[in-house]
Amino acid sequence: MNDRYMTEGCEDGPHERQPRVLLVDDDPVNLLLTAAALRERGFTVVEAEGGLEALRQLADWLPDVIVLDAMMPGIDGFETCRELRELPGFELMPVLMLTGLEDEDSIERAFDAGATDFFVKSTQWVLLAGRLHYLLRSTRIHMALLRSQARLTRAQDLARMGSFEWLATQGLRLEPEARRVIGRNGPRPMSLQEVMHLIAPAQRRAMLARMREALRHACVIDCDVAIRGERVLHVEAEPQFDEQGRLAGYGGILQDVTERRMAEDKIRQLANFDSLTGLPNRRQLIWRAERALESAQRQGHRFALLLIDLDRFKNINDTLGHARGDDLLVEIGRRLRGCVHHCDQIVAPGIDEALLRSHRALEAVGRLGGDEFVALLPEVAGQEQALAVADAMLRALREPVVLAGREYFVTASIGIGVYPGDGVSVVDLLRNADIAMYAAKADGRNALQLFHPDLIGRSREKLEIETALHKALERGELVLHYQPQIEAADGRVRAVEALMRWRRDGALVQPGDFIPVAEETGLIVPMSEWAIGEAARQIAAWRDHHGLDLAVAVNLPSRAFERFDLVEQVREATRSLGLPERALQLEITETALMRNIDQVIPVLHRLTQTGVEIAIDDFGTGYSSLAYLTQLPIRELKIDQSFVRYLGEREQSTAVVTAVIALARSLRLRVVAEGVETPLQEQVLRGLGCDTLQGRRFAPPMPAEDLARWLERGGRATPARDPAG
Template sequence: MQRIPVTRDGKRGSEVLLIDSADVVKIDLYRDREYLIHTKTKQYYLDTSFDSLEEWLFEDGFRMLDSTNIVNMNHVKEYDSRKGVVYLGESNSSKEIKTASAARIQKEHIDKVLRMLKISNEHNHEGPSDFDPVAHINSIISESQDTQFMRSYATIQAVAAKKKAEERILHMAYHDSLTDLPNRLLFQKKLNQFFKEADQSDRMLAVVFIDLDRFKIINDTLGHYVGDELLKYVAAKLSSYVTSNDVVCRFSGDEFIILLSNFVHIDEVKNFAKGLSDLFSEPFIYLEQELYISSSTGISIYPHDGTDADTLIKNADTAMYRAKEKGGNTFQLYYQEMNHRSLEQLNLENQLRKALDKSEITVFYQPLVDLKTGSITGMESLVRWKHPQGMISPGDFIPLAEETGLILPIGNWVLRESCIQNKKWEEQGLPLLTVSVNISVNQFHQPGFVKYVQQTLSETGLDPHRLCLEITENVAMKNVSYIMDTLSKLKEMGVQVSIDDFGTGYSSLNYLKRFDVDTLKIDQSFIRELTTDEDNEAIVTALIAMSKQLKIKTLAEGVETREQLEFLIAKGCDQIQGYIFSRPIPPEEFALLVTNQQNLFNMN
């Protein structure tokens, strides 16, 4: 695009202005070698030689339609062939529009230009699609045998291609590349527009923040491709669930956000949120495998819970986390007290970052008991936070540590502290025991994890056979080749490995055999209702029998009653841990328990 020097009055010495050639609709020859430059609303006098403009004017789409004017063909809207006039604007417009005369010989050329402009402009207004305006324009160009006007067509072709590229870039800027849903930028833009409409009516707006429950497990276990396919499935489901007045957006990761408009009562929003459970009741099928998902949903209402986009989204997000804390697969309306809780969480995070340095993090130990002898054969290390204001439950700070990445330094410290303590007990003459330490997914996948374990054992002096690393089933199923290689190196060192929470994730018996684990821990959710639920009884019986066939020891977690204990003994379970013998206790109490030779079968 070029710039043309002009003046307002055509007099020598007058102020020279520069106008863009794209804004010029036509150029008139009004005296010998003197020209008027027209925009849609004004006219100016050319302040340079026309010869210096002529070449690039043609490149920008200008054409001489008769002996007295040159027209910017990109501005031609209509053509009256009977009168020999082109309109540089809509002829039915209430505003005065400019026209230019056109020789009859130009009729075919003008008709083709209008066809090409129509294709380009209509497509530009419709938004992205598979329709290719450039290809259609090329087909029109191919009809022409007149080389005189080929550059006009080429210019329009270039403009159409530019429009399509700009359109695609604009679409990409405001839409998610995976699901093609609006992204958060477009969502906020739409939300701000809806505010004005809501203020002018009695209608309300709701921001619905949706987070998929356990999506990370599916993504980590089955891979990112399956995770992406699931997100596209969810996007399609949500898009089909809302009305044409609503906006569905992919906010980030596995989070979606919906703008609900045009409702008058809060019950309408509640019913919408309740319907999400039914929406995801059918499984997502991948390679004949059924994957069931649910969602945690938070809702904020305009104007009650915020009068700007950022506040409404933040409050809906806060409500969503409260729904997730309830166990997921539910919804939660925002209320003001939630922000106070969010502030508490932020303060808790800041204190947790300093807890290690202040020696507030400690390790308790829960005995592991052999069911043949009733004796203590080992212990599980369980991290505790002795906050100055009282003991903080692991259920409160472990998820926070995982979310913030603090689980890595805390987990590594617990591993080292457990090895130090076990070696200390050995030196004090206590029976040789095996300490089991939970390893988070972040720890297991940290660079140099095997080297860190080796270094820890070397520095503490603990026999590798006296350390058992517990990994959850879902950690084991993530990046299986890496897991197998790492486990193999740990086993070569002599470290034992157990699978924790078995049966709660995506179990694979084939991998269980290949991992060469020492112990399979049966999750307490199966033990809790063992004697009252036939399904749990069948599952536990099958796990114990399967483990015996694979020559893997079984350990039942969360054993609390005599009935549970007797059932496990009868089925041949190898070890237990639980309150029936002892709760998790500090190191000094655990040492006393071992010293007194506390036995499961001699307890009252």
């Protein structure tokens, strides 16, 4: 539609351009007089002496209004009007027909030909000018309405919205936009029944009930409804009344809100479910747990929360990368969910099916974050059922997980809290399940633990130790005690083992009370760094002040061997004090070694290349492969004291020690027996050919100065050599 003649402005104000008029008349006198009169009254007039000339001028010129004489020779005004209406852009051009006839037939012919208005020829120029101004003004209003309607139509298209009306006497009328919304663009009218059949069968009955209720009470309809093709429509309709105030029907809009609903569902998904595993997140879990708690309070039954934390997940995540770690979490979530969904449900006697369904709807495994999961059992008969589910989870997690074509084994620690005995709120249950989970970890991991009140004291004590341990390094509270290692052949002190102690509030804390906490919190790494530096400093002090040449063995966790700067750290600690690297021996337990052996082996090789000797501590207590032993650059095996304790009393202990000594000889490794306390143990070990003995049979762990005095009183040590030579 061409509306240039409207957009350029045709107002009558002093600053607007003059309206342009095409005046068409075959009578030269009338043409002259009318044109002059209109020019005097502010119009720009272009004259045409017939219909053909007028049509030619309209080919390249656009007036604001056309004044057309009805009776002309050749093409009269009626035919001219019909032809210009067929020209593109002239459909809404205002046309005033001038006629000298006042009969109704001529007026009807003028409107049939497409005239906008008519005017009887006269010399009343003021009336003619007024009629033209009125015609221009009404045309502007009409164009503004059309533009507004076009914008509304466009807005409805963008909003996927359309209007409709249903009247009891006339049926349903859908506007074109509404037809597009429901996917029916054809011209054929649609009945209300046809539209109802587009609604998804599962919602049709509810929609009919809603409509009947609205008709009964003459209330507003405002709802969403699903139609075939997985689309969702929003329906808003208000009642319409007749002159007597009776309900006549409804009028309103239909809007396609499918994308909005999908976006809302996505937001709801992100707000309530973990994006990685698809499991309920913390927010959703707590909401479900609150509902389960309310149900348990009403019905008087129990429900349980299981807190599941993966053991050593960080090792896999750091070794294989976060992508493989994510794959692992997804698989763990799937297995845990299967354990909950497939476990036997034990419900209270007399529970109805609807309540059972509501409980199972709350049942879930969710991810709290990281490698922590929670299982919610909304109704359990007691602790035994919760234990059974937890045990099924441990069994499911023991199966290998295939990542990047290789099998990995993952375990978990599970803490269990059961309402109401272990807490009367969700917060209490989660906290107590967490305490139980940490107790399971402290008992060796890959275990489950029911909460009981005694665990709170243990947890509080552990927290206090952790807090104080953070400050122990700063305050200089850590000390090293040293225990001699005696050569079996000649009784000399070959080396000493540095054993860490913590002097807290004037009393010594034994390693078993704080080392596990240090390992769990990661504090063991800076503590090990301190131990290396302190041992090197003490070796130099013994050399300088007592003339002793003692090597010191320092036990390090596997984390320390995974650090890229361990070799440089040892080199710096020895060379800064003028010590050879062999002055420090490093020990790693068999269990820690096998935990991350692929990462540890390269570091061990680099250390031995600098002269540092490596020993495997607590040998025989873990699980190691003999093939690995042939690859490791180790110098020494240390027999764990658990085997030494019953030497000469139990055949099994003697057999194990005999095998270890034989293995060490075949691999040309030195053997140290720990925990030697009795003459019988010493006698058996010497008889089996053990190289080195360590234990209270010879000397307890003691401070550095006490060790020096012990040596001066009769302990035999290797004399110090001149650092220069």
